[in-house]
Amino acid sequence: MEFESKGLISLEINGEVYGYRLYESLDSLSKTKSQRRSAKELNISHTVFNRRILKAEEKLGFKLTKKVGNGTALTQEGLDLLEEFKKYAIQIEKTSTINIVGGHISTGLLESIDLPFKTNIYSSNDEDAFELAKRGVVDLLTLDDPLIAFERDINFYPIAYDYLVLVSSPNSKKIETISDLENLDFVSVSGSAQRLAWDSLRHYDIHVNIKESVSSQFDAYKLVRDSKNLHTFLNASYFKGNELLKFDTQHVISLVKVNEDKTEVNDFIKYLTNEEGQKTIEKQGFTPM
Structure with a gap:
């Protein structure tokens, strides 16, 4: 399995989140048996590669690699950790169904329209949804408010305006x-x-x-x-009320790719941002982009 995703796929262990860079390093090392060759394969310096492994070992409290002759191999703990990540990756990749988590308003919008996709939609507030997305067990994150994406410099896709x-x-x-x-x-x-x-x-x-x-x-x-x-x-898309702060509170309803390599996710975003999808969104009380 190739580790090409640059999204939010990760594992959380004892409160620490370990992202795709660690796992692509472990995957490469399991094949090359050489830190220098793996560093070259990943287009980083040997020093950066070594520091990445050492930093993870310090946080985890156990060794991920061991010396074998003139090379380096993964310890059993390293192999187990790599296997855990692969299970997450397989879980995301194995089905055409798009697993979505997000804020109550944005997920409510998606649930209310007839989408030409198979979806599983889980509703929460933006903060809790983001924490779940960081674990990599969903394909798409929806945000009622783009603040989380702005704060973390995460690329997002606007699909509607609300106030x-x-x-x-x-x-x-x-x-x-x-x-x-x-x-x-x-x-x-x-x-x-x-x-x-x-x-x-x-x-x-x-x-x-x-x-x-x-x-x-x-x-x-x-x-x-x-x-x-x-x-x-x-x-305003869901409730009637006084528009006293309409222009002060206008904001974007948006999507964030979690599983960047899943074709259905890309098609889903294209659909919602094209003319047909925008007309469907407008019918639900939102202002199209």
């Missing part, structure tokens, strides 16, 4: 201006695009009180709906 609306309890006072938000009680949603609303309120020097924090926009909506005087900011 936030103010949703208030049925009997709360009418909000007409931004200043009317001063000292009101809010429900926050972790791992969502709400950061744009909070940043905007700070910009306008408006103070609000965060009374509850939930992980789903739908949970936030229920809390606000059933309360006497609570408010929240939710995605």
